[in-house]
Amino acid sequence: MSTNNKGILLSLNSNWLWRWFWRVTFVVSIFYVWYCFYVPSNNIAWADDYTSARQAADQSRKPIILFFTGDWCVPCKIMKRQVWADDLVMKIVNSEFIPVTIDVDNPKNASLLDRYNIGGTPITIVTDPNGEALRWHVGGIGKPEFLKLLRRAAP
Incomplete structure (x- = not known):
């Protein structure tokens, strides 16, 4: 050859x-x-917006969980997949808190971004029914740390 x-x-x-x-x-x-x-569905009873969350919190006297997120936020999607979709997290959040997601790209939420001094995502803030911050976490958080955050903020 x-x-x-x-x-x-x-x-x-x-x-x-x-x-x-x-x-x-x-x-x-x-x-x-x-x-x-990919974000799996979850059975968390998310409030439609901050105003409805405040009204529900006033009636139930439960704290509010504000989850600041965006469609483009990859760490937020990881949290939704690994933390928010967990059965134990869903059970605790639905029974003891009023959860609401805040889209940082929505102009209607600009006053909330200013009020809580939000500059990035993901940010999780637990407030009392009046909206005063009790606990917060900046950045992605795993399930064990998130459960600690919930326990420290639970009524």
Whole structure:
């Protein structure tokens, strides 16, 4: 076999390998992106907005959990997947708190962002029924730390 034929065979073999490499890389990348943005549903009774949460808190005398988030916030999605979707977290939050998500990109929430001095996401604040901050956490938080936050703020 001539050296020219060896080069062609080597070229064909390496092209085949590269095609498979890029296909596998593409598929893995698609699954990774899906995983980053996948948020499972949960059974937390989220209030529609801050005003309705305050009204519910006034009636029930329960503290409010404000979860400041955005559609683009990857750490927020991780918290929704790993913390908010947990059965124990759902049980405690639904029984002892009035939870509300605050979209930081919604102009209607600008006064809340100013009131609580919100500059990023995720931020979790537990307030009394009147809206005074009791506990807060800036940044992503895991389930054990989140449960400690809830226990310290529970009535």
